[in-house]
Amino acid sequence: MTETDTYILFELAGFTYGIRSQQVQRVEMFEHVTPVPNTAPSVDGVIFSRGKVIPALNLRARFGLPRIAATPKTRVIILNVQQRVVSLIVDAAREFHKIPASVIRPIEETLHGVNGNYVEGVATVKDRMVLLLDVGAVLDPEEINLPEGSPSAPAV
Numbered sequence: 001m002t003e004t005d006t007y008i009l010f011e012l013a014g015f016t017y018g019i020r021s022q023q024v025q026r027v028e029m030f031e032h033v034t035p036v037p038n039t040a041p042s043v044d045g046v047i048f049s050r051g052k053v054i055p056a057l058n059l060r061a062r063f064g065l066p067r068i069a070a071t072p073k074t075r076v077i078i079l080n081v082q083q084r085v086v087s088l089i090v091d092a093a094r095e096f097h098k099i100p101a102s103v104i105r106p107i108e109e110t111l112h113g114v115n116g117n118y119v120e121g122v123a124t125v126k127d128r129m130v131l132l133l134d135v136g137a138v139l140d141p142e143e144i145n146l147p148e149g150s151p152s153a154p155a156v
Contacts (some may be wrong), residue, residue: 002101009130010077010093013065016121018092018099018132023079027093030074047076047087054078058089062138063118081135088138097130099123102133 007018010028033056035045042061046053056076060067066150068091075093079086104121120134 004098006098007130007132008077008093008095009097009125010075010090011073011094012059012063012091012144016125016128018097018112018125018128018130019077019079019135020132023081023135025078025080025085028078029072030076030089032068032087039041044089049076049078049087052085054087055083056087056089057139060091064079079135079139081139082141084139086139089155098132099126099132 006017006021009016010016011017022137032045032096033044033047036055037044039045042058044056044058047056048054058067071091073092075090077088077090077093079088085153104123107119107122118134118138119131120137121132123130123132
């Protein structure tokens with residue numbers, strides 16, 4: 001982590017989460033997911049975006065939260081992580097914030113649980129608590145079986 005990182009902030013079940021912007025390719029409106037058989041319960045299927053087929057992970061389901069129907073605010077965050085392009089379905093996403101490393105606090109042991117395993121830190125942004133995601137833990141291949149999609153672009 002550098003002195004100050006930029007994060008994409010998104011909403012999920014009334015909480016605000018953040019992902020480092022360098023892991024995010026783009027944020028899109030939610031349109032349609034095509035189901036894929038024999039995937040993990042948190043994988044809704046695949047989406048088609050800019051000519052590529054991309055696995056779609058429902059973050060509510062991944063965190064053990066109840067699923068809800070998509071709304072006009074529902075967004076798809078497309079990530080390029082671990083040599084793969086993957087999308088996360090979230091309730092809403094529309095903010096970018098620079099968060100200094102000095103205001104990020106580690107998750108305390110009492111918060112570890114299903115959701116705590118995916119959080120690398122907590123910060124306060126404009127009087128609200130933001131849980132900063134450990135995307136590698138969220139996309140742990142031993143816990144989820146993502147369908148094959150388009151591979152990520154080679155690093156330049």
